[in-house]
Amino acid sequence: MATITIEGVRHVANLARLEFNDAETEHFTEQLTRILDYIGKLNELETDDVPPTSHIHPHQVFIMGSQEGAAHVAKADVVKPSYPREAVLANAPEPEEGYFGVPRVVDRSH
Amino acid sequence: MLCELTAHALQEKLKNREITAVELAESVYARIDEVEPHVKGYLTLTEDLALEQASRADAGFQKGDEMPALAGIPIAIKDVICTKGVHTTCGSKILENFKPPYDATVMTKLYEQGVVMIGKTNMDEFAMGSSTENSAYQITHNPWNLDTIPGGSSGGSAAVVSADTAVCSLGSDTGGSIRQPAALCGVVGMKPTYGRVSRYGLVAFASSLDQIGPFTKDVTDCALLLNAICGSDVMDATSVDVPVPDWTQSLINDVKGLKIGVPKEYFTPALDTEIADSIQRATAVLEGLGATVEEISLPHTEYAIATYYIIAPAEASANLARYDGVRYGYRNENPEDLINMYKKTRSEGFGEEVKRRIMLGTFALSAGYQDAYYKKAQKARTLIKSDFDAAFEKVDVIATPTSPTPAFKIGERTADPLQMYLSDVMTTPASHAGLPGISVPCGFVKSGLPIGLQLLGAPFAEEKVLRVAYTFEQNTEHHRQKPQIQTNGVTSQ
Numbered sequence: 001m002a003t004i005t006i007e008g009v010r011h012v013a014n015l016a017r018l019e020f021n022d023a024e025t026e027h028f029t030e031q032l033t034r035i036l037d038y039i040g041k042l043n044e045l046e047t048d049d050v051p052p053t054s055h056i057h058p059h060q061v062f063i064m065g066s067q068e069g070a071a072h073v074a075k076a077d078v079v080k081p082s083y084p085r086e087a088v089l090a091n092a093p094e095p096e097e098g099y100f101g102v103p104r105v106v107d108r109s110h
Numbered sequence: 111m112l113c114e115l116t117a118h119a120l121q122e123k124l125k126n127r128e129i130t131a132v133e134l135a136e137s138v139y140a141r142i143d144e145v146e147p148h149v150k151g152y153l154t155l156t157e158d159l160a161l162e163q164a165s166r167a168d169a170g171f172q173k174g175d176e177m178p179a180l181a182g183i184p185i186a187i188k189d190v191i192c193t194k195g196v197h198t199t200c201g202s203k204i205l206e207n208f209k210p211p212y213d214a215t216v217m218t219k220l221y222e223q224g225v226v227m228i229g230k231t232n233m234d235e236f237a238m239g240s241s242t243e244n245s246a247y248q249i250t251h252n253p254w255n256l257d258t259i260p261g262g263s264s265g266g267s268a269a270v271v272s273a274d275t276a277v278c279s280l281g282s283d284t285g286g287s288i289r290q291p292a293a294l295c296g297v298v299g300m301k302p303t304y305g306r307v308s309r310y311g312l313v314a315f316a317s318s319l320d321q322i323g324p325f326t327k328d329v330t331d332c333a334l335l336l337n338a339i340c341g342s343d344v345m346d347a348t349s350v351d352v353p354v355p356d357w358t359q360s361l362i363n364d365v366k367g368l369k370i371g372v373p374k375e376y377f378t379p380a381l382d383t384e385i386a387d388s389i390q391r392a393t394a395v396l397e398g399l400g401a402t403v404e405e406i407s408l409p410h411t412e413y414a415i416a417t418y419y420i421i422a423p424a425e426a427s428a429n430l431a432r433y434d435g436v437r438y439g440y441r442n443e444n445p446e447d448l449i450n451m452y453k454k455t456r457s458e459g460f461g462e463e464v465k466r467r468i469m470l471g472t473f474a475l476s477a478g479y480q481d482a483y484y485k486k487a488q489k490a491r492t493l494i495k496s497d498f499d500a501a502f503e504k505v506d507v508i509a510t511p512t513s514p515t516p517a518f519k520i521g522e523r524t525a526d527p528l529q530m531y532l533s534d535v536m537t538t539p540a541s542h543a544g545l546p547g548i549s550v551p552c553g554f555v556k557s558g559l560p561i562g563l564q565l566l567g568a569p570f571a572e573e574k575v576l577r578v579a580y581t582f583e584q585n586t587e588h589h590r591q592k593p594q595i596q597t598n599g600v601t602s603q
Contacts, residue, residue, distance in 0.1 A: 004473060016427060016472040017434070017452040018465055028469060035470060035528055039416045042486050045493065052488030053495055055318055056304050056544035056569070057350060075344045087211040091438035100436050103448050 004032050112137040113274045114592070117183045117331040120277065124171055124182045131164035131171070131182030135226050138184045142228075142275045145595045148256055150248045151270040153189050154197045155229040160184070163226045170224065179334050181224030186276035188267045189230040190237055191322065192311035193217055200313050201233040201245040201263075204439045204459030214311020215346065216280060216322050216339045223338045228276050231266030235461045236430065237287055237315045239263050240533035243524055244463045251520070252295060253593040254559050258517035261291030264325070268295040271325045272593060278335055279325045284316050285418050286512075286537025288323045289549040293512035293562020296551045296591065298332050298579070299325045303569045304544030305350035308343030316425040317348070319541050328589055329550065329580040333357035336572070352570055360576035363584045366400030370578065371505035375411035376536060381514045388553035388561045389511045392582065396509070399581060406505060408497040413490050414539040419531055420474050420487035421542075426464075427471030433459065466527060495543040502568040507578045511536055512549040512562035536564060546572045550579045551588040560588075 004012075009029045013020055020028060082088075085098055094101035112120065112134050123129045139157060146152060167182035187193060190200050192210035194217070199205045213221070220227075234244035242250045242265025250265045252258040253273040260269040264281030268291035271279050281288040283301035292299025301323045312322055324335035337358065342351040372393055377386055397403045435441035435455030442458055445451030460468070474483035501508060514535055523530045540547045545566050552563035563582065567575040583589055 008473070009469070012469055012473045012476060015476060016468050017431075017449070017456055018460075018468065019453045019457050028466065031466060031527055032469060032473070035419065035531075036473075038528055039420060039483070041416045042413060042420075042490050045410075045413060045486075045490055047486060047489035047493070050489040050492050052485055053491040053542075054488060055348070056495065056542075057348075074347060083211050088437075090211065091208055093435060093439070093441035102436055103445050103451050105448050 003036060004029060111141060111274065113141045113184070113277065115277070116327045117180065117277050117334055120183060121179060124167070125177070127171060131167040131226060132161060134182060135160050135164040135184055135228070138228055138275060138277070141273075145253075145273050145597060146275055148251060148595060148597055149253055149269050149273045149275065150250050151231055151260075151266040151273065151275060152186070152229045153199060153201070153232050153247055153266070156196055156227050159196070160226045160228055163224070167224045167226065178223040180220065180338055182226060184226045184228045184277045185220065186228050186231050186267060186270045186279035187217070188233055188264050188279070188281045190233060190282055190313045191216060191280060192313065193227070193230065197230060198313070199247070200237070201235040201247065202460065202464070203246040204433050204456075206440060208438050210311070212311065215308035215343045217311065219338055231264070231270055231279060233266055234263035235464050236313070236426070237263040237282055237284055238426070238463050238467055240286070240290060240530055241518070241523065242266060242291075243520065244461055246461050249520060252517045252559075253595050254296060255517065255557070256596055257519055258559065259294070259520055261294035261513070261517065263287040265291050267325050268292050268297055268299060271295070271297045271327060273595060274592070278327070278331055280322055280335075280339070281325055282312055282320055282322050283541070284319045284422060285541045286534045288325065289512050289537050289547055289562070289564055290534065292325055292549040293564070294517040294560065296560030296593070297325055297327060298329055298548065298550050298589065299323065300332050300336070300548040301546065302336060302340060302572060303546045305348055306340050306546070306570070306572070308341070308346040308349045310343055310345035314429040316422040317429065318425060319422060329576060329583050330358070330361055332548065333361055333576055355573060357572065357576060360573040361580045362577050363581050364400070365396055365578055365581045368401045368507065368574065368578065369505040370396055370401050370403045371406035371501055371508045372403060373406050373408040373411065373501070373508060373510060375408050376510040380532070380535070381511060382516065382555070384555040385511050385514070385516070385561050389509070389563060392552040392563045393509050395585060396578065396582060399585060401578070404505065406501050406508070408501060408539065410490065410493045410497050411539050414494055414542060415531055415535055417487045417490040417494065417542060418534065418538040419470065420483050421491065423467040423471030424474045424484050425471070427468045427475065430464070430468055435459075463527070491542045494539055498540070498543045498545060498568075506567070506574050508566040510564045510566070512564040516555045516557070516559035516561065540566045544569055546570070546575050548575050548579050550583060551591070552582070552586070553588055554591070
């Protein structure tokens with residue numbers, strides 16, 4: 001398993017939409033390196049022929065709709081009323097004319 | 111004090127009209143006035159709502175209506191479970207002012223039962239932690255020793271039941287967040303099989319592991335709460351449509367003929383020797399009552415933490431992408447542009463542990479590393495699950511310590527995240543396999559801190575777990591002990 005560099009931490013922070021100053025970046029690099037070293041323990045395991053587990057009751061996820069998947073819980077595809085607009089916007093930091101307001105993304109001059 | 115009693119004892123008193131639900135709620139709030147400033151288990155108290163719910167229950171009892179089992183029973187809710195119109199912060203600054211527009215399915219079910227909601231409990235931010243020290247708001251103190259942590263992430267929910275500032279509570283368990291704090295606070299805590307309880311309205315941390323469950327003062331109350339919250343739900347596609355028995359039928363004081371496996375891998379040098387002795391005494395009690403106790407092997411146990419700290423952060427990094435300052439929660443006020451708003455909002459709104467896990471998870475899922483980390487961890491998860499599948503061919507229930515140490519001192523492990531992660535070594539294996547697990551009090555270390563016995567069952571075999579837990583409890587006295595909370599040097603209670 002690879003380790004993580006300062007540049008790697010900056011790259012991952014950007015992917016995760018987080019930003020750190022230089023001291024924080026260094027701090028996270030050290031800590032993540034230590035944690036990833038520990039996780040490297042998994043390399044002791046021979047897993048070429050082992051299937052991955054993404055869900056512990058797989059038949060319910062992968063055989064939806066079949067008899068075998070009868071235990072799976074799926075909603076009927078029926079249109080139902082949504083929450084009132086005011087209720088949904090009540091938690092918004094900057095609601096604007098019935099919408100979620102965000103900083104301008106398109107320059108008006110174009 | 112009424113607030114010291116179990117839900118099933120209170121249920122009798124309410125039914126016989128010896129007490130009212132309002133008196134009971136008032137007893138809980140009086141206890142809160144007395145000890146909550148020292149324990150700090152609650153983030154929000156909902157006294158007006160509670161008294162209204164209590165009056166409604168009393169009206170029902172007065173009319174002689176057939177009342178549900180939990181009518182009038184005071185309950186506390188972990189602040190990660192959505193409560194309509196009531197603050198749900200997840201212990202995070204980023205959701206400081208968030209009031210959900212809907213109730214979690216478990217809340218709808220509890221309200222139908224006529225419960226009285228006392229308040230919302232403190233937790234590690236977004237349920238990430240093992241000590242509740244990662245809350246953005248306050249440190250919760252263990253009622254057994256106020257200098258120690260209550261465990262986590264559901265530390266508030268465990269502490270309030272232990273301190274009698276609630277009769278029972280709900281928490282959530284991803285890698286041990288119900289079982290570990292239950293052990294450290296000397297109460298009963300259970301994580302049902304993954305899929306037993308709807309996760310609708312449980313703010314998502316790691317979706318393939320998260321499960322809601324109860325904290326109670328005894329196993330009977332645990333069964334009563336499971337009766338209220340279990341069942342499939344069309345709002346959660348991972349909830350499983352299997353029959354839900356009346357769990358009180360599992361409260362059988364008899365373990366004759368049951369096989370209990372004790373996995374040798376849990377007894378490492380890292381395990382506190384007093385805890386190891388206590389677990390040995392506990393299994394001897396069960397053997398004395400007619401169970402067969404045998405050593406078993408779960409060979410991949412030592413890989414559970416490494417596997418967990420890939421899978422849980424990976425899922426968390428995706429789940430926590432929604433906190434971007436647009437639809438709810440905190441927003442930075444002076445962003446340069448939209449992307450900068452996301453970054454500033456998230457960097458200011460999330461605490462350090464949450465950021466660390468988002469980073470770890472984003473890295474594990476990033477191009478070039480996904481196979482080496484995430485896929486590898488999913489394969490290790492299969493091996494861990496296979497260990498349990500093989501073990502449950504031979505035994506009915508597995509008995510282990512819940513935590514390798516008793517409650518540790520506040521601040522002792524905060525500087526070293528890896529050290530904190532290792533606190534979950536006894537609980538994460540069962541999480542990977544989605545198993546039902548309970549922690550019940552089984553003794554005390556010499557310093558007076560409680561010890562928990564973890565009992566695990568095969569998927570959907572909660573009945574056997576409850577039966578063994580109940581038998582152990584009925585034949586021991588540990589669960590009757592109460593902490594003496596030091597209030598300004600004066601011992602209360």
